[in-house]
Amino acid sequence: MLIDLSEACEFIRNCNDAVILTHQSPDGDCIGSGLALQDILKSLGKRSRVICCDEFPKRYDFMTKCADNDTNFTPQNIIAVDIADAQLMGSLKEIYADKVQLCIDHHISNVNYAQKTLLNPQASATCEVIYEIAAALGVTITDFCAMCIYTGMATDTGCFKYENTSARCHEITAELMKNHKLKYALINRNMFDVKSIGRIRMEKAVMEIMEYYLDNRLTIICITSDILKSMNVDGNDLEGCASLPLQVEGVEVGVTIKEKSTGVYKVSMRSANEVNVSDICKLLGGGGHIKAAGCLIEGSLEFVKKTIIDAVRKGMDGE
Amino acid sequence: MLIDLSEACEFIRNCNDAVILTHQSPDGDCIGSGLALQDILKSLGKRSRVICCDEFPKRYDFMTKCADNDTNFTPQNIIAVDIADAQLMGSLKEIYADKVQLCIDHHISNVNYAQKTLLNPQASATCEVIYEIAAALGVTITDFCAMCIYTGMATDTGCFKYENTSARCHEITAELMKNHKLKYALINRNMFDVKSIGRIRMEKAVMEIMEYYLDNRLTIICITSDILKSMNVDGNDLEGCASLPLQVEGVEVGVTIKEKSTGVYKVSMRSANEVNVSDICKLLGGGGHIKAAGCLIEGSLEFVKKTIIDAVRKGMDGE
Numbered sequence: 001m002l003i004d005l006s007e008a009c010e011f012i013r014n015c016n017d018a019v020i021l022t023h024q025s026p027d028g029d030c031i032g033s034g035l036a037l038q039d040i041l042k043s044l045g046k047r048s049r050v051i052c053c054d055e056f057p058k059r060y061d062f063m064t065k066c067a068d069n070d071t072n073f074t075p076q077n078i079i080a081v082d083i084a085d086a087q088l089m090g091s092l093k094e095i096y097a098d099k100v101q102l103c104i105d106h107h108i109s110n111v112n113y114a115q116k117t118l119l120n121p122q123a124s125a126t127c128e129v130i131y132e133i134a135a136a137l138g139v140t141i142t143d144f145c146a147m148c149i150y151t152g153m154a155t156d157t158g159c160f161k162y163e164n165t166s167a168r169c170h171e172i173t174a175e176l177m178k179n180h181k182l183k184y185a186l187i188n189r190n191m192f193d194v195k196s197i198g199r200i201r202m203e204k205a206v207m208e209i210m211e212y213y214l215d216n217r218l219t220i221i222c223i224t225s226d227i228l229k230s231m232n233v234d235g236n237d238l239e240g241c242a243s244l245p246l247q248v249e250g251v252e253v254g255v256t257i258k259e260k261s262t263g264v265y266k267v268s269m270r271s272a273n274e275v276n277v278s279d280i281c282k283l284l285g286g287g288g289h290i291k292a293a294g295c296l297i298e299g300s301l302e303f304v305k306k307t308i309i310d311a312v313r314k315g316m317d318g319e
Numbered sequence: 320m321l322i323d324l325s326e327a328c329e330f331i332r333n334c335n336d337a338v339i340l341t342h343q344s345p346d347g348d349c350i351g352s353g354l355a356l357q358d359i360l361k362s363l364g365k366r367s368r369v370i371c372c373d374e375f376p377k378r379y380d381f382m383t384k385c386a387d388n389d390t391n392f393t394p395q396n397i398i399a400v401d402i403a404d405a406q407l408m409g410s411l412k413e414i415y416a417d418k419v420q421l422c423i424d425h426h427i428s429n430v431n432y433a434q435k436t437l438l439n440p441q442a443s444a445t446c447e448v449i450y451e452i453a454a455a456l457g458v459t460i461t462d463f464c465a466m467c468i469y470t471g472m473a474t475d476t477g478c479f480k481y482e483n484t485s486a487r488c489h490e491i492t493a494e495l496m497k498n499h500k501l502k503y504a505l506i507n508r509n510m511f512d513v514k515s516i517g518r519i520r521m522e523k524a525v526m527e528i529m530e531y532y533l534d535n536r537l538t539i540i541c542i543t544s545d546i547l548k549s550m551n552v553d554g555n556d557l558e559g560c561a562s563l564p565l566q567v568e569g570v571e572v573g574v575t576i577k578e579k580s581t582g583v584y585k586v587s588m589r590s591a592n593e594v595n596v597s598d599i600c601k602l603l604g605g606g607g608h609i610k611a612a613g614c615l616i617e618g619s620l621e622f623v624k625k626t627i628i629d630a631v632r633k634g635m636d637g638e
Contacts, residue, residue, distance in 0.1 A: 159478050160478055160479040160492075161478045161507040161508075167492075167493040170490070170496065171490065171493040177486035184484065185484070188481070189480075189591065192480060193565060193566050194565075194568050195566045195568065200526060204526065207519060243512075247512055249513050249514065
């Protein structure tokens, strides 16, 4: 059931001993949302822990290492942040899929799986929604909370670069900068600029294996286990490589195919301009945003590629 | 003489038939400032033209091709935007160096060469100062003007990424987004993401020729005419390559050396964190911002490199 901000605030005021769920392959927005919400709950005298089926990547240590995860309670409330579909809980799905009482999200593709869902698809990031909750609750935002909210908004918008950047998100950022010592340049440098030597090697290799289709409007990068092994890089170095192909002039859709396990491929699709990749991925059993979406496809690599090329061609033609 | 906002507004209210000067190697901020100011002057019924010693790069066509440059008047007023030093006028220096009546700038290194200077070193970009002028004058900002101001602020802050990003700049952006149809995602894509095939080739090559010094805290890239020729890229593809080395984990200062003419090298210096490259470049006869500065050095390439390494070592040691 979709609820409004005041109902969500009421739920939060009445909750306690909460588990805050984040999605698999956690990113800056779900981690930031989870930890910011935890900080807000703490201000209200409530205990919580933020959990995920995957380990939090090391680059988010500046948030996760400062979190105040309480493990000494039996959960009374289950809250999901930034999770559009219970499938995205990964291995935690079995425990929590049908137990989420409150979901806070900004994905228009949210399937409304929770008992109550506060959904704001106009928000740049779930962190923007979390800010509105803190403001509506009248909770004083701590420096740590400000940092988490900023990080979520910055990472989900590509540092205020993409279409999903809202005026409100700039407004909130101005507020956070005025009221807190926010190390935004350092955060952004670590989120967007710094690359490990492995990552740089990987990017070079990726540009070399990029394949062009549909009059160079579609590019596909296949990162198989063999390629990964030959590069000697770890999985974290691959985060964000889905947007690499969009750097090339004229490319409308960039697709990255990663081998998840034998015969199972994770597909990330990015749109440079007008093509709606959320629609395309939905047809392939996935979902996401208009300009950034994904899906899982099973089969041979050749089958996966052909499926993608056909789907993107249709999407481009507006079929 | 340094003046305040109201004095600058008075000057603008009383001026007419103005030449608006932008700096050599024009970037998004000086072009945006010049054209936004022209648009404001037009709203006040005044004629102006925006000029530069260099051609405006093609990537700024979306602004420059829509400008309303009036060439049918004898200049009565000379205004400089985003020009910290008359040296930066390039070949126009001889005509205008001592004729600038009003300089509008945000560079703390501004040498106060104009008759009147409105300087706001807290501003992210000169475009931020131009917005304050429009607001103080009570001029209604057009969609075109909003686009120019946004572009200047976005390009000078690396899309709100760097230290110089002010809370005010986020606030202004929110205002511009609320009141105008601003194609920010398209602007940002063209400013920050899209790379020509030549540029991509160049980046790959640059990463390969990068030299490491001072325990890998300093990197130097030398782009000589020979390298440029062998890459078959044009000069525009090189814009922004000064920040490439800072992508590498652990690098504190990234230096790009470009051969301007035989025995003359243009040095761009970028700081990742604490090192003040404005101070370092000042010692070498240049200047700029704390995290992004430059200078010209004459001599052999080996001499230029040694000079830079020594200066950066001293700067890092806080000498």
